[in-house]
Amino acid sequence: MATSTTAPNADRRVPRAGSPARGAARRPRGPRRSLLPYLLLAPAIVLELAIHVIPMVVGVWMSLLELTQFHIRDWSTAPFVGLENYRATLDLNSAAGKELLHSFWVTLIYSVLSVGFAWLLGIAAAVVLQKPFRGRAILRALFLTPYALPVYTAVITWSFLLQRDTGLVNHVLVDQLGLLNERPFWLIGDNSFWSLLVVSVWRNWPFAFLCLMAGLQNVPGELYEAAAIDGAGFWRRLRSVTLPMLRPVNLVLLLVLFLWTFNDFNTPYVLFGGSAPEQADLISIHIYRSSFKTWDFGSGSAMSVALLLFLLVVSAAYLLITNRRRDDHA
Amino acid sequence: MRETAGERWGRRIVLTLLTLFVVIPLYVMVTSAAKPLRDVQNGFTWWPSRPTLQPFVDMWSTVPLARYLVNSLVVSSVAAVCSVAVAIFAAFAVSRYRFRGRGVFSVTVLSTQMFPGILFLLPLFLIYVNLGNATGIELYASRTGLIITYLTFSLPFSIWMLVGYFDSIPRGLDEAAQVDGAGPLRILFRVILPAAVPGVVAVTVYAFMTAWGEVLFASVMTDEGSRTLAVGLQGYSTQFNVYWNQIMAASLVVSIPVVAGFLALQRYFVAGLTAGAVK
Numbered sequence: 001m002a003t004s005t006t007a008p009n010a011d012r013r014v015p016r017a018g019s020p021a022r023g024a025a026r027r028p029r030g031p032r033r034s035l036l037p038y039l040l041l042a043p044a045i046v047l048e049l050a051i052h053v054i055p056m057v058v059g060v061w062m063s064l065l066e067l068t069q070f071h072i073r074d075w076s077t078a079p080f081v082g083l084e085n086y087r088a089t090l091d092l093n094s095a096a097g098k099e100l101l102h103s104f105w106v107t108l109i110y111s112v113l114s115v116g117f118a119w120l121l122g123i124a125a126a127v128v129l130q131k132p133f134r135g136r137a138i139l140r141a142l143f144l145t146p147y148a149l150p151v152y153t154a155v156i157t158w159s160f161l162l163q164r165d166t167g168l169v170n171h172v173l174v175d176q177l178g179l180l181n182e183r184p185f186w187l188i189g190d191n192s193f194w195s196l197l198v199v200s201v202w203r204n205w206p207f208a209f210l211c212l213m214a215g216l217q218n219v220p221g222e223l224y225e226a227a228a229i230d231g232a233g234f235w236r237r238l239r240s241v242t243l244p245m246l247r248p249v250n251l252v253l254l255l256v257l258f259l260w261t262f263n264d265f266n267t268p269y270v271l272f273g274g275s276a277p278e279q280a281d282l283i284s285i286h287i288y289r290s291s292f293k294t295w296d297f298g299s300g301s302a303m304s305v306a307l308l309l310f311l312l313v314v315s316a317a318y319l320l321i322t323n324r325r326r327d328d329h330a
Numbered sequence: 331m332r333e334t335a336g337e338r339w340g341r342r343i344v345l346t347l348l349t350l351f352v353v354i355p356l357y358v359m360v361t362s363a364a365k366p367l368r369d370v371q372n373g374f375t376w377w378p379s380r381p382t383l384q385p386f387v388d389m390w391s392t393v394p395l396a397r398y399l400v401n402s403l404v405v406s407s408v409a410a411v412c413s414v415a416v417a418i419f420a421a422f423a424v425s426r427y428r429f430r431g432r433g434v435f436s437v438t439v440l441s442t443q444m445f446p447g448i449l450f451l452l453p454l455f456l457i458y459v460n461l462g463n464a465t466g467i468e469l470y471a472s473r474t475g476l477i478i479t480y481l482t483f484s485l486p487f488s489i490w491m492l493v494g495y496f497d498s499i500p501r502g503l504d505e506a507a508q509v510d511g512a513g514p515l516r517i518l519f520r521v522i523l524p525a526a527v528p529g530v531v532a533v534t535v536y537a538f539m540t541a542w543g544e545v546l547f548a549s550v551m552t553d554e555g556s557r558t559l560a561v562g563l564q565g566y567s568t569q570f571n572v573y574w575n576q577i578m579a580a581s582l583v584v585s586i587p588v589v590a591g592f593l594a595l596q597r598y599f600v601a602g603l604t605a606g607a608v609k
Contacts, residue, residue: 036514037423037429037432038423040419040423040427041419041435043420044419044420044439044485044489047481047482047485048438050482052442052445052482054457055450055454055457056445056449058453058456059449059450059452059453062453121348124344125344125345128340128341128344131333140596141596142352143352145356145589145593146352148588149589150539150559150584151543152543152545152563152581153359153581153584154355156563157356157359157581160370160578161354161355161358165373166371166372166574167374168354171373171374202351202355210596210599210600213600214600233334234337234340256444263447265447265545265546269545269546269549270564273564273567284446284448284546287448288546291452292550297452297456300452301453304452307449311444311445311446
């Protein structure tokens with residue numbers, strides 16, 4: 001009977017008779033039942049195929065076509081050009097290649113800094129809110145608010161704060177504190193990178209806080225008691241108890257935050273009103289603009305595929321290194 | 331365990347700084363929504379020269395905000411409900427059955443969440459446009475197209491969180507129902523779902539928030555008729571004027587429902603994240 005192949009696995013997890021699969025084996029409807037998990041999954045699989053997998057395959061195919069504005073209406077006429085799009089966009093001697101490389105470095109620095117600061121703020125908040133005190137619930141809700149806001153309202157508000165003549169930032173820095181004589185521009189030029197970074201940290205740190213808070217709930221209080229009896233101070237407890245216990249959460253959290261920030265489109269798009277200054281030209285914005293400005297979807301797809309390959313390699317390397325280190329510890 | 335004076339002061343300083351960082355933009359959003367236009371056109375002020383609710387009235391006529399709001403509401407609600415319905419069945423399968431491909435399914439679904447949105451954007455745009463030309467099914471520039479797109483965005487995380495919830499429901503309950511002759515679907519609807527209501531509600535709110543806040547696909551896949559808030563709010567900056575007070579008023583109005591929903595359910599998100607992380 002077909003279900004008999006699934007029953008032992010089910011039993012490994014629930015070592016009691018009468019789990020669903022075993023129950024099925026007892027009934028005459030058994031063989032049909034083994035199809036059931038697939039039927040339950042079918043809607044999810046169809047949707048994932050239609051919106052994620054097929055477009056991805058189509059995207060790879062598009063990157064091999066000369067899919068410029070002349071062929072966009074009927075893309076079956078677009079000629080096959082092999083790796084020409086990749087050669088053109090990734091050629092670091094050409095203007096397009098230099099721009100892409102610049103955008104890549106900007107995105108990488110932005111992601112590393114943004115994830116680092118978001119994590120620091122998140123761990124600080126999670127640790128100081130670990131023990132109950134009056135007002136803790138209110139602060140926790142407040143700290144989560146930036147993450148709960150729709151991204152565009154949060155970023156629009158920041159762009160108002162950062163306006164040169166009417167914004168709060170220049171009002172405080174120039175008018176009230178007198179730190180600067182000139183009113184700097186925050187949304188164009190070199191400053192735009194730092195503006196983008198602050199906005200992204202403001203928006204992302206609550207997610208780190210939420211995950212680390214959830215992680216800390218799994219740390220048994222006795223560990224801290226024991227450490228305190230041994231005379232461990234705050235930093236020693238942080239280093240020897242809290243951080244090691246949070247390691248599984250951190251492993252996932254840092255990777256997820258990095259991938260999200262690296263692919264971030266919304267923050268620069270809303271902050272700079274559709275076009276980012278070159279100092280803050282993140283890779284998603286770069287691909288978006290060069291695709292829709294010239295309607296050259298072929299090279300846009302080639303850049304997207306290259307981006308995906310890069311992220312896959314980074315993720316795989318990250319998982320490999322962190323797994324190996326875990327084995328060393330064991 | 332006694333707290334030392336240094337720890338207490340450290341905690342106060344950290345909390346004060348974080349609170350200021352979080353609160354200042356929120357404060358500006360709220361106070362600027364109550365400012366007359368000339369206040370936001372000149373130098374910044376901490377308090378409105380004459381507090382007014384006029385921006386909350388004017389914001390409906392400067393841009394067709396009501397239409398954007400309806401579009402966003404329809405798209406986000408339908409996408410959220412469909413996404414959760416699909417996720418419930420998938421999570422039930424992953425949580426309660428051992429079948430070939432179970433691991434592959436989980437990993438594949440979760441990893442799509444990590445892929446750059448821009449990767450799907452260009453092909454999906456072309457597929458929608460060409461499908462419309464070939465068959466007359468309007469997915470490009472329609473709410474249906476956005477709904478289908480958005481419901482897959484929240485699907486992976488919804489499945490992941492629901493699997494965590496379902497796993498935490500004792501199998502003894504299933505078995506008891508089975509002894510009474512209940513089939514799998516009956517077990518799902520009569521035993522598991524009632525016990526997982528907080529999780530299902532939290533996931534629904536999450537799916538709604540995802541669709542409500544999405545910008546990239548909304549900016550490409552919509553036209554004037556199907557435009558959502560994410561794109562529509564940019565309409566307050568015209569070439570003559572930027573109505574910052576109305577932007578802040580509109581931002582406040584479209585933020586409050588999702589923020590309230592998220593904060594009301596935050597402990598269920600924490601529970602879901604914990605359940606997921608333990609595995």
